[in-house]
Amino acid sequence: MAATVKEGDNTEAEQIVNPWEVASSRGKIDYDKLIDKFGCQRLDKSLIDRVERLTGRPPHVFLRRSVFFAHRDLNDILDAYEKGDKFYLYTGRGPSSEALHLGHLIPFMFTKYLQDAFKVPLVIQLTDDEKCMWKNLTVEESQRLARENAKDIIACGFDISKTFIFSDFDYVGGAFYKNMVKVSKCVTYNKVVGIFGFTGEDHIGKISFPPVQAVPSFPSSFPHLFPGKDSLRCLIPCAIDQDPYFRMTRDVAPRLGYQKPALIESTFFPALQGETGKMSASDPNSAIYVTDSGKDIKNKINKYAFSGGQDSIENHRKYGANLEVDIPVKYLGFFLDDDAELEHIRTEYGAGRMLTGEVKKRLTEVLTDIVERHRRARAAVTDEMVDAFMAVRPLPNMFS
Amino acid sequence: MLSSKEQLLARLKELQIDFSQYDHPVVLTVEAQAKYVGHLKGALSKNLFLKDKKHRYYIVSALSDTKVDLKVLSQRLGLGKGGLRMAPEEALGEILKVPVGCVTPFAVVHESARCVSLLLDQRLKSQECCFFHPLSNDMSISLNVSGLDKFLESIGRDPAYVDLEANPPVGKDQPPDLAALVPSDALLQDFEAKVVADKSDVAVNNKPTVVTEAAKPVKPSKLSVKEKPVNAVNFLSFADPEKFVNEILEKASALIISETKDEKIKQHGEQIGTVVSNSMKHHLRLELQSLATTFKNSAYTDGFVAGKNYQPKRL
Numbered sequence: 001m002a003a004t005v006k007e008g009d010n011t012e013a014e015q016i017v018n019p020w021e022v023a024s025s026r027g028k029i030d031y032d033k034l035i036d037k038f039g040c041q042r043l044d045k046s047l048i049d050r051v052e053r054l055t056g057r058p059p060h061v062f063l064r065r066s067v068f069f070a071h072r073d074l075n076d077i078l079d080a081y082e083k084g085d086k087f088y089l090y091t092g093r094g095p096s097s098e099a100l101h102l103g104h105l106i107p108f109m110f111t112k113y114l115q116d117a118f119k120v121p122l123v124i125q126l127t128d129d130e131k132c133m134w135k136n137l138t139v140e141e142s143q144r145l146a147r148e149n150a151k152d153i154i155a156c157g158f159d160i161s162k163t164f165i166f167s168d169f170d171y172v173g174g175a176f177y178k179n180m181v182k183v184s185k186c187v188t189y190n191k192v193v194g195i196f197g198f199t200g201e202d203h204i205g206k207i208s209f210p211p212v213q214a215v216p217s218f219p220s221s222f223p224h225l226f227p228g229k230d231s232l233r234c235l236i237p238c239a240i241d242q243d244p245y246f247r248m249t250r251d252v253a254p255r256l257g258y259q260k261p262a263l264i265e266s267t268f269f270p271a272l273q274g275e276t277g278k279m280s281a282s283d284p285n286s287a288i289y290v291t292d293s294g295k296d297i298k299n300k301i302n303k304y305a306f307s308g309g310q311d312s313i314e315n316h317r318k319y320g321a322n323l324e325v326d327i328p329v330k331y332l333g334f335f336l337d338d339d340a341e342l343e344h345i346r347t348e349y350g351a352g353r354m355l356t357g358e359v360k361k362r363l364t365e366v367l368t369d370i371v372e373r374h375r376r377a378r379a380a381v382t383d384e385m386v387d388a389f390m391a392v393r394p395l396p397n398m399f400s
Numbered sequence: 401m402l403s404s405k406e407q408l409l410a411r412l413k414e415l416q417i418d419f420s421q422y423d424h425p426v427v428l429t430v431e432a433q434a435k436y437v438g439h440l441k442g443a444l445s446k447n448l449f450l451k452d453k454k455h456r457y458y459i460v461s462a463l464s465d466t467k468v469d470l471k472v473l474s475q476r477l478g479l480g481k482g483g484l485r486m487a488p489e490e491a492l493g494e495i496l497k498v499p500v501g502c503v504t505p506f507a508v509v510h511e512s513a514r515c516v517s518l519l520l521d522q523r524l525k526s527q528e529c530c531f532f533h534p535l536s537n538d539m540s541i542s543l544n545v546s547g548l549d550k551f552l553e554s555i556g557r558d559p560a561y562v563d564l565e566a567n568p569p570v571g572k573d574q575p576p577d578l579a580a581l582v583p584s585d586a587l588l589q590d591f592e593a594k595v596v597a598d599k600s601d602v603a604v605n606n607k608p609t610v611v612t613e614a615a616k617p618v619k620p621s622k623l624s625v626k627e628k629p630v631n632a633v634n635f636l637s638f639a640d641p642e643k644f645v646n647e648i649l650e651k652a653s654a655l656i657i658s659e660t661k662d663e664k665i666k667q668h669g670e671q672i673g674t675v676v677s678n679s680m681k682h683h684l685r686l687e688l689q690s691l692a693t694t695f696k697n698s699a700y701t702d703g704f705v706a707g708k709n710y711q712p713k714r715l
Contacts, residue, residue: 098582099454137575148584157690160697284453284480291454373690380638380694388697388704 017241018196020134022268027276031069031240031267038243040070040265047071050078055117062110062266065333070240072250073262077235081118086399087233088226089114090216090261092125093153095145096135100152101287102367103269105374106334108156110266111237121162121225121398124153125216129168133205143169150386152290155378158389162398164225165389168212175223179215179256184208186252195244213242214249217261224392234261239268270330274306290375294368301328301360301367309349309356320352328356328363335366405536408506412543417550419543420529426538428501430464433531433540442542443527447503449496451487452479456583457495457513461505462521462564463530472567473519478576502537505548509535509555515583518552520545522561639698648688655680 015024017034024030035042043066052059062068077087091111093104115122126149128142137145146167153165172180189207192198198207217234219226226232236246243265250260271286285304288297308326310316323329323346336342345362348354412419424436430446438444444464451457452474462468474484492498495516496507508518524530529542549559560581570576659676668675 098584135575136572141575141579144580144584154697157693159693160700284483289454293455296453373687377690377694380698382698382701384705385697385701388701391704393704 018244019241022241029268029275034240035070038070038240038247040072040240040243040263041074043069043071043074043264047074047078051117054078054081057117060110060113060117061337062106062113062334064339066267067106067334068110068237068264068266070265071263072246073260074235074264077233077262080233085233086120087118087235087262088120088219088398089122090125090234090236091122091238092127092213092216093149094127094131094134095142095149096131096137098145098148099284099289099291100149101289102335102370103287105152105156105290106266106269107237107239108153108158112157114235114237114264115159115162119399121395122158122164123216123222123225124158124163124165125213126150126165126167127213129172129205129212130209132169133203133209139169143167147383147386150389151381152374152378154381154385154389155290155374157377160385160389162395163389164222164392164395165386166392167390170390171392172212176215176221179218179221180211182256183211183214183249183252186255187211187248192248195248210245210248213245214252217246217249217253218256218258220258224394225398231259233259236261236263238263238265240265241268269334270327272300272304272306272327274325274327288367288371290371290378292371294364294372297368297371298364301364305331305360305363307356307360310352313355316355317352321349321356323350326356326359328359331363332359332366335370336362405534405539408509408534409541411554412541412547412551415550415554417543417547419541419547421534421539421541423539426501428537434464437531437540437542440542442529442531443524444531445521445524447505447532449487449492449503450484451491452477452483452485452582457487457491457516458484458519458581458583459496459503459505459507459516460519460521460564461524461532463523463527466521466523466564468564469567473564473578475570476566476568476576476578477582478570478579479582498533498535499537502533502535504533504535506532506535506551508552508557517581517583518557518560519564519578519581520548520559520561522563524548525561638694639702644691644695647691651684651687652680655683 014026015029015033015037016022017029022029043063048059048063051063060068081087089111091107093108111122114120126146128139128146131137131145132139132142135142146169150165150167187210192207192210196210215221217236219229219232219234236242238246243263246261246263253260272288273286285300288300292300306325306327308322308324308329310319310321321329326349329346329349332342332345336345345354345359349356349359409421420440420442422437422440424433427433427436430444434444446462446464446466446468448460448462448468449457450460450470458477460468460473470484471481475481477483487495489500492500492503495510495512496503497510497512498504498507505518505520507513508516524545527545529544530548531540531542532548533539534541545559552559562578562581568574568577656676659679660672664675665672
């Protein structure tokens with residue numbers, strides 16, 4: 001990472017969480033401390049029940065398992081929705097690598113659920129300019145990666161009649177850029193350094209990037225989608241490390257006469273080797289990729305997934321598995337839809353009656369199913385389809 | 401479509417590419433080849449067929465004495481250390497359509513090798529002519545690489561020459577220098593899963609035959625219980641109502657058949673209808689939704705393309 005991240009907003013040296021670095025001196029991230037420090041709210045059961053009532057369908061597995069666990073102003077969005085005032089969704093991806101793993105898909109899987117459940121439109125930002133700057137890619141390479149990633153994103157099942165995908169290099173300009181300048185005028189150099197930890201050594205591209213990720217929160221940035229709907233609210237599903245961008249945006253919005261965007265935030269997806277391991281694009285064994293075959297998945301889980309089971313069968317039957325650190329059980333928490341089955345596995349495995357092998361086998365089945373379905377959907381995504389998703393066009397039925 | 405040695409040679413002549421050809425007994429190695437043509441004018445080439453962990457394939461064609469370090473190459477392509485290995489033998493036949501010992505840059509002429517990346521040794525350029533196999537290892541042809549370039553360009557390929565012996569550092573601030581040579585539309589040739597992703601190349605009519613067998617009932621395949629044979633489908637059919645309906649009916653039928661076995665009927669008796677119906681909703685919902693979304697998005701895209709190219713009425 002080229003940006004030398006100083007403490008900035010994170011005055012405690014224990015945890016560093018910002019868009020370019022996630023680290024904890026204790027290995028594991030303390031999410032309660034994070035919520036306190038950032039000032040967002042916990043997503044509690046009453047909110048989940050409310051979502052279920054309003055949408056008339058069971059809440060997504062990520063809500064039930066507290067994968068998406070924090071929010072800002074979600075209640076206000078729901079209040080407005082109940083009165084018949086719609087909103088739109090905004091999420092994005094920094095296309096830094098071609099290979100996508102399951103962790104990358106999580107915000108998109110959840111956003112698709114939100115789109116289907118609330119029947120609202122969605123804009124997806126591909127920050128190719130950001131990756132060009134931070135990862136020192138050429139402009140062409142970052143644009144190429146953006147298009148490639150778009151295909152995997154589309155394969156998550158977004159409705160083309162309600163979804164606009166755009167890359168910064170393609171779209172920045174016009175109304176979007178006007179909002180960028182308005183936002184920039186409201187954020188001092190000192191403030192942006194304070195929020196993101198930039199230093200005097202960082203180039204000016206980085207320092208002026210944050211408004212690019214801020215303005216999709218404002219409907220006037222998309223005059224072809226939301227003409228005249230300046231008070232349309234925005235809900236942003238993202239991982240919690242993106243919070244700084246939107247703290248800044250929410251701070252600026254009232255000064256521009258815009259609504260503050262609401263957020264719904266997720267925890268981080270653990271690497272196969274455990275919470276303290278780092279998922280990295282150069283280590284293919286740290287994650288399950290969407291291009292992995294069933295055989296690869298089975299192999300990776302059996303060989304690399306960190307087990308909380310005991311070292312011998314006798315000890316395991318005696319003490320049970322350590323569910324706190326066991327990766328297969330954690331992964332099942334993300335991807336096994338059936339609450340009852342997950343409970344059963346946790347109970348039996350925790351008591352030592354179920355062995356690691358069985359848990360890993362079930363996980364392999366679940367993940368293979370997901371990856372296979374993704375691959376089939378991906379096979380149907382053509383370059384023309386990407387062009388269509390990315391075309392600047394009206395979406396006439398976006399709220400139906 | 402060129403598929404054989406004869407057709408290749410005829411094509412080279414058509415393009416007026418100068419080459420010399422030498423028949424010899426079948427050879428499987430550069431050493432064996434050297435026995436027959438080593439004394440002739442022309443440098444011997446060694447040709448590697450490689451695969452990365454994301455099932456993408458590469459041909460590396462180099463002078464026989466160029467040092468090719470797979471670890472370095474893997475890093476330069478952005479695949480990490482150890483991301484490249486020799487492709488399995490089956491891939492030679494399936495993708496390159498050549499026998500063992502016959503890897504050659506000319507193999508990219510095949511439709512099936514559309515997505516194979518071709519890396520050519522810069523040092524080939526310094527030779528007056530080089531030896532390659534023309535899709536069969538009972539012959540070697542020698543030609544100047546400009547001839548090879550002309551051929552590649554005639555099939556729509558951009559020849560990519562690389563200094564294979566270079567070892568530039570790859571790190572946070574130095575991106576892999578060969579990253580652009582990694583095939584972008586991953587032709588997912590995984591022999592266990594047998595999933596083939598077609599590109600949207602409408603102009604190419606000689607695609608592999610469209611095999612639309614609807615999804616079969618779940619039978620353990622020879623290699624692994626998890627993998628089911630999946631259709632190789634032309635992208636056009638994703639928006640075809642008939643195929644769409646067929647696939648839904650096939651999946652539903654398969655489920656009904658598997659849920660109405662003797663034991664299950666005995667177990668549920670009169671309730672079997674409700675049980676099967678619930679099972680169907682539970683198991684098929686996600687899959688059918690995915691299918692329907694694909695259908696919708698494909699149809700919309702077809703409309704979008706039509707709209708882009710529509711000619712307004714003459715007034």
